Amino acid sequence: MTRISPGRLALGAFSCAILAILIAPILIIFLVSFTPTQMLEFPPSGFSLRWYEAYFGDAMWMAATRLSFLVAGLTAITSLVIGFAISIALVRYRFPGKTALRMLVMSPLILPKIIIAVGLYFLYVRLRILGTTGALVIAHTIIAVPYVVMIVTASLYGFDRRLEWAARSLGASPLRAIWLVTLPNLRPAILGGGLFAFVASFDDIILSLFLTRLTEPTLPRQIWVNVQQTIDPTIAAVSTFMTVISVLGLWLVALAQRRSRRSA
Amino acid sequence: MANPTDSSQPRVQGASLVLEALRKDFGQAPAVRSIDLDLKPGRFLTLLGASGSGKTTTLMMIAGFIEPTSGAIRINGRDVTTLPAHKRDIGMVFQNYALFPHLTVLDNVGFALKMRGVGRAETRERSAGFLRMVGLGDFLERYPHQLSGGQQQRVALARALVFSPSLVLMDEPLGALDRRLRLQMQEEIKRIQTDLGLTVVYVTHDQEEALTMSDDIAVMEDGRIASHSSPQETYEAPANRFTANFIGESNFLQGTVATQAGEETLVDIAGRTCRVAAEPAAGGGKVASVFVRPERLRLVTAEDRIANAMACRVVSQLYLGESIVYTVELADGQKLKIRRPNRGVGAAIRTDMPLWVGFEPQNARILLA
Numbered sequence: 001m002t003r004i005s006p007g008r009l010a011l012g013a014f015s016c017a018i019l020a021i022l023i024a025p026i027l028i029i030f031l032v033s034f035t036p037t038q039m040l041e042f043p044p045s046g047f048s049l050r051w052y053e054a055y056f057g058d059a060m061w062m063a064a065t066r067l068s069f070l071v072a073g074l075t076a077i078t079s080l081v082i083g084f085a086i087s088i089a090l091v092r093y094r095f096p097g098k099t100a101l102r103m104l105v106m107s108p109l110i111l112p113k114i115i116i117a118v119g120l121y122f123l124y125v126r127l128r129i130l131g132t133t134g135a136l137v138i139a140h141t142i143i144a145v146p147y148v149v150m151i152v153t154a155s156l157y158g159f160d161r162r163l164e165w166a167a168r169s170l171g172a173s174p175l176r177a178i179w180l181v182t183l184p185n186l187r188p189a190i191l192g193g194g195l196f197a198f199v200a201s202f203d204d205i206i207l208s209l210f211l212t213r214l215t216e217p218t219l220p221r222q223i224w225v226n227v228q229q230t231i232d233p234t235i236a237a238v239s240t241f242m243t244v245i246s247v248l249g250l251w252l253v254a255l256a257q258r259r260s261r262r263s264a
Numbered sequence: 265m266a267n268p269t270d271s272s273q274p275r276v277q278g279a280s281l282v283l284e285a286l287r288k289d290f291g292q293a294p295a296v297r298s299i300d301l302d303l304k305p306g307r308f309l310t311l312l313g314a315s316g317s318g319k320t321t322t323l324m325m326i327a328g329f330i331e332p333t334s335g336a337i338r339i340n341g342r343d344v345t346t347l348p349a350h351k352r353d354i355g356m357v358f359q360n361y362a363l364f365p366h367l368t369v370l371d372n373v374g375f376a377l378k379m380r381g382v383g384r385a386e387t388r389e390r391s392a393g394f395l396r397m398v399g400l401g402d403f404l405e406r407y408p409h410q411l412s413g414g415q416q417q418r419v420a421l422a423r424a425l426v427f428s429p430s431l432v433l434m435d436e437p438l439g440a441l442d443r444r445l446r447l448q449m450q451e452e453i454k455r456i457q458t459d460l461g462l463t464v465v466y467v468t469h470d471q472e473e474a475l476t477m478s479d480d481i482a483v484m485e486d487g488r489i490a491s492h493s494s495p496q497e498t499y500e501a502p503a504n505r506f507t508a509n510f511i512g513e514s515n516f517l518q519g520t521v522a523t524q525a526g527e528e529t530l531v532d533i534a535g536r537t538c539r540v541a542a543e544p545a546a547g548g549g550k551v552a553s554v555f556v557r558p559e560r561l562r563l564v565t566a567e568d569r570i571a572n573a574m575a576c577r578v579v580s581q582l583y584l585g586e587s588i589v590y591t592v593e594l595a596d597g598q599k600l601k602i603r604r605p606n607r608g609v610g611a612a613i614r615t616d617m618p619l620w621v622g623f624e625p626q627n628a629r630i631l632l633a
Contacts, residue, residue: 160360160362162358162359162360162362163362163364163365165327165329165349165356165358165362166356166358166362166363166364166423167364167375168328168329168348168349168350169327169328169349169350169352169354169355169356169424170350170356170375170376170379170423170424170427171350171351171353171376171379171380171427172350172375172379173348173350174348174350176379177350180375181364181366184366185364185365185366
């Protein structure tokens with residue numbers, strides 16, 4: 001039997017406390033979402049799915065949800081395409097301004113989002129694309145690309161370039177070699193990058209506040225509006241739904257990564 | 265070397281390969297300075313050199329992965345210098361194999377056929393055929409990581425040959441294998457090459473590999489070809505000191521050229537006039553290095569038993585099992601290495617007796633460089 005030292009015990013207790021603090025809000029929201037009353041009350045006085053009904057039955061909420069999924073999905077795709085191309089350039093080529101490019105691409109991680117939001121707001125007004133879905137996707141892509149680049153470059157450095165050369169010596173054009181050999185072997189990174197991009201878009205509120213119309217909000221913005229105006233437990237149901245979606249996404253990526261690790 | 269003429273394997277016509285003043289600079293540093301090469305169809309050429317000598321860079325330029333700074337590459341007379349790699353139809357075997365980890369053995373080998381639009385059934389059949397040829401007929405559905413190093417090597421070989429390329433490039437393909445497997449694969453690669461009539465350019469730093477497999481050996485030094493000749497000539501009559509040093513062990517006896525006497529040159533070494541096979545460039549009075557392989561030097565107990573006998577004494581000896589290497593010192597202090605086959609206890613040299621070292625004139629060369 002292994003003896004547990006007091007130090008280890010203390011560390012364990014500390015870690016558990018941190019975890020509890022991190023998880024508690026999610027757990028509270030989760031429980032609150034099942035309340036049968038009109039109030040955000042904790043602990044809930046009973047069990048009811050009426051706020052889920054209110055969420056899924058409301059056209060405004062559903063429109064916001066659809067928009068968020070659409071924007072996050074498109075953002076994931078565009079930032080993967082752009083981020084992958086940038087990653088290839090950064091990892092494989094030497095060119096003037098490479099460091100500048102790297103810093104420019106990564107800067108949205110450091111810049112306060114509100115600065116990006118204000119800047120884009122004025123730009124979009126001038127371009128007359130403010131409030132369009134495409135414009136929001138572009139905005140979200142700007143903040144999502146750094147995540148993709150960070151994850152994909154890390155795994156590109158570890159990727160054996162000769163695999164791609166082998167494909168080309170066997171008759172695959174450079175693009176086909178990337179498609180048939182590089183991408184399948186970078187699948188964990190692609191999935192991870194895509195998920196991060198999706199989430200970066202899905203839970204963004206600041207850019208949405210500036211760049212969407214009040215009549216066509218994203219899900220986070222709709223929550224925001226709801227909190228300011230009515231505050232009913234619908235938002236608890238919506239939050240729980242969003243959490244479930246995020247956890248599901250993480251779980252799927254982890255599953256795919258484990259599978260490709262096993263075959264690698 | 266004679267090729268086996270009869271074979272059941274499908275023969276392809278090997279390609280000719282010409283490199284003209286090929287050069288590659290990486291930034292300011294030249295990796296390959298100037299390579300000229302003319303390789304006849306069906307020949308097995310080895311680029312032999314230390315790391316950094318430019319041999320892999322040269323290979324990658326032939327393959328089309330590295331663009332030459334200047335110069336030209338011709339395959340079968342066609343200029344391919346700027347042709348993209350995937351249009352060159354060159355089979356390539358990489359160091360550490362570079363098998364696709366996400367594809368089965370069969371799909372790895374079938375990749376080239378798929379790229380060429382060959383149908384599923386035929387791709388499968390031809391790939392399986394080549395895998396049987398390399399002895400892997402039972403491993404079609406395995407993934408590369410489920411195979412041993414030697415088996416992965418065979419898959420890489422089958423993959424590079426399945427589309428019947430007329431030119432095959434190999435970049436240190438046996439480097440990761442243990443010695444026994446390496447010898448076995450050397451034979452197998454050589455057999456397949458002669459059976460199929462392939463032109464092969466093979467890169468290695470292993471001199472033994474180069475000697476056993478090649479028709480031609482190009483020894484590379486600092487981005488240039490130091491010598492290009494048959495294995496026998498490379499070993500017996502190296503073109504220069506670098507080649508002599510790089511392949512096998514060498515002795516360089518320092519002396520001065522006395523006179524040219526018909527077929528032979530007389531060289532004064534350690535107070536003794538030695539006869540050496542004639543070299544046209546050797547004029548009288550010049551300082552010369554006389555090159556002799558350790559196994560061509562003989563160590564005897566009587567002066568009149570050998571040509572070019574020079575008195576010597578044994579400084580040290582190294583017991584290697586099948587042979588013994590003696591280090592001897594001449595009267596003027598020069599040291600030589602002599603390799604003597606180990607013929608048993610009775611035939612051993614007694615090192616406390618007066619000894620002479622000598623060599624036949626045709627076993628020595630004068631190297632001025």
